[in-house]
Amino acid sequence: MKTNDNFEQRREDYRNRVNAALNDCLPAPEIIPRQLHAAMRDAVLRGGKRLRPLLCYAAAEATGVPARLMDAPAAAVELIHCYSLVHDDLPCMDDDELRRGQPTIHRIYGEDVALLAGDALQTLAWEVLAAHPSLMERNDARVALSELFAQCSGSTGMVGGQELDLRGGPEPDLAELEHAYRTKTGGLFRAAVLSPVCVQPEMPLNFRHALEQFADALGLAFQIRDDFNDKESDAQALISTESSRLPSWVARFGEQAARERLEELVGAMQEACQTFGAAGAGLRWLTGFIGASVPGAAAADTATTAPPGR
Numbered sequence: 001m002k003t004n005d006n007f008e009q010r011r012e013d014y015r016n017r018v019n020a021a022l023n024d025c026l027p028a029p030e031i032i033p034r035q036l037h038a039a040m041r042d043a044v045l046r047g048g049k050r051l052r053p054l055l056c057y058a059a060a061e062a063t064g065v066p067a068r069l070m071d072a073p074a075a076a077v078e079l080i081h082c083y084s085l086v087h088d089d090l091p092c093m094d095d096d097e098l099r100r101g102q103p104t105i106h107r108i109y110g111e112d113v114a115l116l117a118g119d120a121l122q123t124l125a126w127e128v129l130a131a132h133p134s135l136m137e138r139n140d141a142r143v144a145l146s147e148l149f150a151q152c153s154g155s156t157g158m159v160g161g162q163e164l165d166l167r168g169g170p171e172p173d174l175a176e177l178e179h180a181y182r183t184k185t186g187g188l189f190r191a192a193v194l195s196p197v198c199v200q201p202e203m204p205l206n207f208r209h210a211l212e213q214f215a216d217a218l219g220l221a222f223q224i225r226d227d228f229n230d231k232e233s234d235a236q237a238l239i240s241t242e243s244s245r246l247p248s249w250v251a252r253f254g255e256q257a258a259r260e261r262l263e264e265l266v267g268a269m270q271e272a273c274q275t276f277g278a279a280g281a282g283l284r285w286l287t288g289f290i291g292a293s294v295p296g297a298a299a300a301d302t303a304t305t306a307p308p309g310r
Contacts, residue, residue, distance in 0.1 A: 007285035011054055014074075017067070018053040019045075021075040025128050039109040039117040040124075044082045047100050051286075052077045055192035055218075058282025062273075063207050065196040072132035073145055073195035076125040080153050081188055083121035086114055088162070125149070135199075144198035149191050157187035168246035174253070178220055180246055185226075186219015193218065210275035213268060214283060221265035221290045224249045224258055266290050 022044055027037040053074035060070045089096040089104040090111060096104050106114035129135070129145050151157055161184025168180060193215035197203055227248040250258045269287040273280040 007058065007282040010282070011285075014054055014057045014067075015050045017057075017071065018050055018074045018078060021071050022078060025075060025079075025124065035109060035113055036116055036120060039105055039113050040120055042108065043086050043105050043117055043121065044079065046102060048078070048082070050078060052081055052188050052192040054282070055189060055286060056195050058286055059193045059211060059214075060196045061282045062276040062280040063196045063200065063203055063211070064279065065200050068134050069138075069141070069199045070195060071134050072128050073149075073192070073198075075132075076128045076145075076149060077188055077192050077195075079121045079125040079128065080149065080158075080191075083118040083125075084153075084158060084162075084188075086118040086121070090114060093162075093166070122153075138199065140201065141199040144201070145195060148194060148198055152187040152191035157183050157190075161185070161187060165246050170247060172246055172252065177246060177249060177252060181223040181249070182216070182219050185223040186215070189219045189222065190215040206275055210272040214272040217265040217268040217272070218286075218290075221262055221269065224262050224265070225290050227251075227258065228255075262290070 026041050026044060029038045029041055031037055053070075056070040056074040056077065057067055059065075060067055085099060086105045088094050089099055090106055097107055098104060104114075105117060109117070126146065126149075129149065130142055135142050135145075153159065155163075161180050161182070164176075164180040165184055168176070172180070193211050197208055197211065227250040249261070253261075266287060269290070270284070273284045273287060276283065
């Protein structure tokens with residue numbers, strides 16, 4: 001287990017590792033139905049920072065779990081994330097025309113194929129958790145991971161958070177807005193960070209509590225940080241063009257309050273990392289960029305050049 005602070009270099013190894021796993025589990029484009037499989041592969045393999053898989057591996061490093069036991073959850077969490085992006089981009093949701101600098105899946109393949117591609121990516125994630133070679137002799141881990149991912153991505157997690165965003169009014173209170181953020185954005189972060197607990201049930205309680213603390217702060221901090229990035233790139237992005245949608249944290253409570261809240265959350269993440277000592281280098285690295293790109297906010301201890309994005 002590598003415990004040095006140079007996660008900046010190791011992250012490329014992890015990204016290559018999960019990209020290979022994703023390529024292997026996705027159906028080949030020549031397999032019927034060809035258009036559906038092409039859309040699935042396009043949605044997943046066109047790029048992305050693989051932040052959620054990186055969280056799986058960083059949390060595993062912190063808790064002494066072998067990286068090979070994270071291959072299945074790392075691939076599965078990215079498949080679920082990519083399905084959510086395909087569906088988010090649809091006209092009935094955000095109606096976006098570009099994703100990662102390229103036309104969205106429904107613009108290329110049609111809305112019907114995009115909807116089915118998202119459905120298929122989600123079911124493929126469960127297949128990966130159920131049948132990945134690294135977990136074939138770990139029935140307890142497969143069950144625990146499936147339960148965790150279902151909770152974090154379903155109606156009380158990511159999907160429920162999306163519904164809250166679509167239906168929320170223009171002036172939610174603090175608890176309502178942060179709950180929406182923690183579910184819609186934080187749900188999959190939570191699944192990634194807590195994956196090592198599922199494969200190592202004998203993990204010490206202080207490690208589990210630290211991962212819980214880190215995951216809870218991360219989802220909210222990441223979305224507030226993105227609110228600032230949206231503001232910097234487009235002042236009109238502070239509030240959705242649809243009045244029924246939730247405003248951003250920055251728009252609702254102001255920039256200064258958002259900076260202060262973000263600093264609190266980054267501090268909670270840093271505190272959690274201390275539990276793991278040198279082994280928490282990856283989690284500290286991933287903490288570093290949360291506050292670093294926000295104008296006027298205090299940066300985390302470990303500054304990085306990691307760019308924003310989903």
